[in-house]
Amino acid sequence: MKKVLVLGAGQLARMMELAGTPLNLDVKAFDVRSDKVVQPISPEHEYGDLAQGIINCDVITAEFEHVAHDTLSECEVSNKLYPSSNAIKIGGDRRLEKSLLAACQAANAKHYFVNNKTDFDKAISTLSLPIIFKSALDGYDGKGQWRLKSQADAQDTWQDIEKFLAESKGSVKQGIVAEQMVPFERELSLVGVRRLNGDIAVYPLTENHHTNGILSVSVAAPVNSDLQQQAGTVFKALTDELNYVGVMAIEFFQVDKTLLVNEIAPRVHNSGHWTQQGADTCQFENHLRAICDLPLGSTSLVRPTAMVNIIGEDQVSDEVLAIPSVTMHWYNKGKRAGRKMGHINVSGETELILAQRLVQLSTLLPAATFPDLAEFAQNYLAKQS
CATH class of the missing domain: 3.30.1490.20 (ATP-grasp fold, A domain)
Incomplete structure (x- = not known):
């Protein structure tokens, strides 16, 4: 059984543990607030400090990019950290990110x-x-x-x-x-994964919708092959330059037929949560496969799927679960305004069915917490009709 230590003990570490258990991986997390190694799903269980966590694990990774540099340095010297501390730092500093994009000739604002x-x-x-x-x-x-x-x-x-x-x-x-500021038509994101041996797999481009600056809905459905190829080329250039290992997300602005990089995230990403129900292998499992040097799983779209973020709400109507192909993912967090408390994945055999289910879902969720979901769902339905 390989042991994985995640820097950060939030919902992404939690979902990594859930994805790693069937692979016989032991996933623990370093809680940067308590300076203790904990079980992501049951953080009341503690397993010592960071130094002990590094000794006891086989592989170290991160669930967020704003990790203290001294923590990254301590992990880097163990030769167990994937992706590298350099890649994580670049994701947390827009100046370094812009320099990377320039080095890779990746178009951006x-x-x-x-x-x-x-x-x-x-x-x-x-x-x-x-x-x-x-x-x-x-x-x-x-x-x-x-x-x-x-x-x-x-x-x-x-x-x-x-x-x-x-x-x-x-x-x-x-x-x-x-x-x-870029007059873009829409924001798209690409979630991809690179293994230690250089193997690469990318998921379909995802269209993102934001509310008050926070991602509210991501939709994964068949997209223009030229755009997919553009995004894949950028992903390969960036990850090869960094000798990257793990999942990386790249956010793009679409301007006509061109993609401009908005930002990169050297980790599993909110816009990739749809992969839990829309792909054979979710982003969390593929990240673990990559850093543990296991063969990558399929990233093909199995069925059109949307992810709806639950922001600042700790309960929704049980009737949501009566909608076909709806799956709840709660993060076990204390309620707080603006906080990501969980997400809902909705799938459909076709985009039309997905759109209809999104409309149905919007009628069951409080408008105060999901202020423009109904409008988004209706617009999406209109495009499919």
């Missing part, structure tokens, strides 16, 4: 690095409005972002950014990446 007021002014003169300013570190779910649409708002925006930079703490200096 025009950008400028901002560390002070001079840089801020230069960014405004170099890029055209509207501009989005993103924190280089710790930004997720729409946090750490400022949108500048008018020159008249520039001074107020800079004051907010200046305060943010002054209050930022950590061993790595915070910074800002200014990006030309």
Whole structure:
């Protein structure tokens, strides 16, 4: 039995444990809040500190990219960490990410690095409005972002950014990446996996919908083969450059027939949760297969599937389970506004059936918690009719 240690003890580690058990893998997690190694599903069970966890495991991985660098260094020297600490750091720092994209000639939005007021002014003169300013570190779910649409708002925006930079703490200096806002048609993401020996498999592109800056719905269905090929080429270039091992997600903006990289995530990803019911091998199992040097499982789409995030709600109507091909995934978290509490996967034999089930699901979920799911579902249904 191989033993896997996950850095981070949230829902992604939890789903890795669930996927690893049938493979006879022992998955434990390092809780960065308590500094203890725990059982992801039953965190009340503790197994010592990080040093003990490193000694007791065969392989180390991470469920999030904002891991303290001293923790990554401690894991790296064990020669057990996959993906590498470098890959994880790149996923957690937009400046490093942009450098990687440049090295791989991966198309992305025009950008400028901002560390002070001079840089801020230069960014405004170099890029055209509207501009989005993103924190280089710790930004997720729409946090750490400022949108500048008018020159008249520039001074107020800079004051907010200046305060943010002054209050930022950590061993790595915070910074800002200014990006030309892209008039994209839709956001797509590609989840793929690379094994230790270089084998690669990618899942179908997934269309993402956001509500208040947080991913609310992802739909996996047959897509344009040219777009799929573009995305796959970028995935191979990035993962080969990093000698990457494990699952990586890449978020793209589609502009006409071209894909621009928005950001990368060196881990299993929210937009890949649909794979639990829509593919033979889910992203969590394939990540474990890759880091444990096992043959990769099929990433083909078995049936059109959508994932609906449950945000800030700890219960939904039991009638949801009466809808065919609906599966609940709760994370066992305490209720908090804006928190990802679980997700619902919905599948259909065709996109039309999937759309009909999404509409049915939307009628059973509270509009206050799922504010635009009904509109999304109706629009999706209209496209299939």
